[in-house]
Amino acid sequence: MTNGLTLPATNGAVIGEDGVARCPWAGGPGVMRDYHDTEWGTPVTGESAYFERLTLEAFQSGLSWSTILNKREAFREVFAGFDPEAVAAYDETDVLRLMDEPRIVRNRRKIDATITNAGAVIDLRAHGGLEQFVLGFAPDVPPAPATLDELATTSPDSVALSKALKKHGFVFVGPTTMFALMEALGIFDPHLVGCHRRGSGRIEG
Template sequence: MTDLVTGEDGKARCRWGSTDELYRAYHDDEWGRPVTDERGLYEKLCLECLQSGLSWALILRKRDGIREALAGFAPDAVAAFGRSEIESLLNDPRVIRNRRKLEAIVRNAQATVAMRDETPLSQLVWSFRPMPRRAPRAYADMGSLSDESKQLAKELKHRGFAFVGPTTVYSTMQAVGLVNDHLAGCFVREEVEADQRDVQRLFADR
């Protein structure tokens, strides 16, 4: 079975992005497209944290409810959550009711707010973008972590983040466009490459 498939729309895409409508929309419109704003990056870190050990399909199905329960992933709002808010979330069917993960999400919001004056989250995350590499031709060509994800995970932990191991961080890097792991031939890949060049110019001008 090939890891690149052509859909009814005539577009070639990564096989995982053709399995259902939710996956297709996420693959085509979000995964790998650069995210540079603080709230967006914080949200992706939260979702990857929540997904750990679970299916991504579950996270996509619950994402709108999770976003509502977590104040739209606004770091300032989540950073103010205390024990009562955590206990309330543990009884909220909209979210993944895992205490360690929810506590990490609050802690990560606090860390995001704390680092603004020194090195904002977007600046830190994008400073770990690896050099461009050859497009993977199959899933077997991809890893689950990288030297950069190990380094970024270490830096995030140093700044107070939790639940940010190198594998979770690599998944985040894929999701927010630091890494372009769309397969060679996938129609999204070239679009992501163009978007990445725009981001490089954005940070070069700062």
């Protein structure tokens, strides 16, 4: 037992204090478990929803995901509900305002990247839009990891998505970040085999 969790020798899904099997990173109560149980791997729709998740994954780079989740509402507020047209119009005054905002991650490169990506999202409408563009890189054979050792951090599909987005002017969209984005959006089922959420998101096929 560790922190109230039963950790199996297989390094797979863990049984929490509530008797429910989950991916190990969501074993204990709190914001991470809530995110795991209600959102991670569940498909969303709409340009703003995709832009939000792309932005948050970029801000998460080098930080814990719990940090981003705890700041999520502030991110939504300062980035105008992730309306691409509003964010694309941000100027230096807006950047300085964001750099002075203690409720978000104050990283100038990531803030600039969000504004750049907002413009790229708008331009991508001529190619079917961000949602359909990302969905086009869904793997033909979705992964089905049973243990942490079987989890990947990149894939040929995330590498291809990264390259394609960069060609359309996006930044902070490396293969690892895009793999995390695909997991979060339910482009494929990211949950471990044995997790109670496995199979609850996108229907593969």
